[in-house]
Amino acid sequence: MYCPTCGVVDGLTARCLRCGSLVPSPEHILSVLSREYGIPTINLDRFVLEDPTPLKLIPVEEARKHRIVALSLSESQLAVAIGNLSDQAAMSAIEILAFQTGLDVVLVLALESQIRAWIDRYYPLKPVPPVREP
Numbered sequence: 001m002y003c004p005t006c007g008v009v010d011g012l013t014a015r016c017l018r019c020g021s022l023v024p025s026p027e028h029i030l031s032v033l034s035r036e037y038g039i040p041t042i043n044l045d046r047f048v049l050e051d052p053t054p055l056k057l058i059p060v061e062e063a064r065k066h067r068i069v070a071l072s073l074s075e076s077q078l079a080v081a082i083g084n085l086s087d088q089a090a091m092s093a094i095e096i097l098a099f100q101t102g103l104d105v106v107l108v109l110a111l112e113s114q115i116r117a118w119i120d121r122y123y124p125l126k127p128v129p130p131v132r133e134p
Contacts (some may be wrong), residue, residue: 026111038109042081044114047124054078057101060123066090066114067079069122070120071108078103083112 024032034041039051048056054070057078063069068090071079078101082090098105110118 001090008102026113027070030109030111035066035110039085039109042071042108044081044110044118047116052122055122057097060119062093063119063123064116066093068094069110069115069118076104077106079106079108080106081110081115081118083110085109109134 009038030041033039049071051073054073057073058068058070058080066089067083067086071081073079079098080094080097082094084090094105094107097103
C-alpha cells in the first residue's frame with residue numbers, strides 16, 4: 001500500500017512502517033471512489049462469467065494495457081469493469097468501444113488486482129509456437 005504521508009509502499013500492513021500513518025486499503029479507496037463518482041463496485045473474485053461473448057469485444061492486449069474487462073452484454077448495454085477512472089487512455093478506449101459497438105457502456109469499479117486475475121483466468125492464452133527440431 002502507498003503511504004500518502006511519506007510515500008513508502010508496503011503491501012503487508014494497513015500502517016506505514018516508516019511514519020506509522022494509517023494507509024487506506026485498496027477496497028476502502030474503491031468504496032470512496034464509488035461514492036464520489038456514483039459508480040457501483042464489483043468484486044470480480046465473486047463474479048461468475050455466465051457468457052463469454054463480452055470478452056470478444058475487448059481484445060486481450062487492450063484489456064491488459066488499460067486494465068478493463070467486459071463482464072456482461074445485453075441488447076443495448078455492455079458492462080465494463082475498470083480499475084482506474086483517472087486513466088485517460090482507458091477512458092478513451094471505453095469511448096471507442098462504445099462507438100464501435102453502438103452499445104451504452106456501463107462502468108463498474110473493480111480492484112486492478114482482480115482485473116488482472118480476471119484477464120488471466122478468462123482470456124485464452126496465446127498459442128505457443130511449436131518447437132522445431134534441428
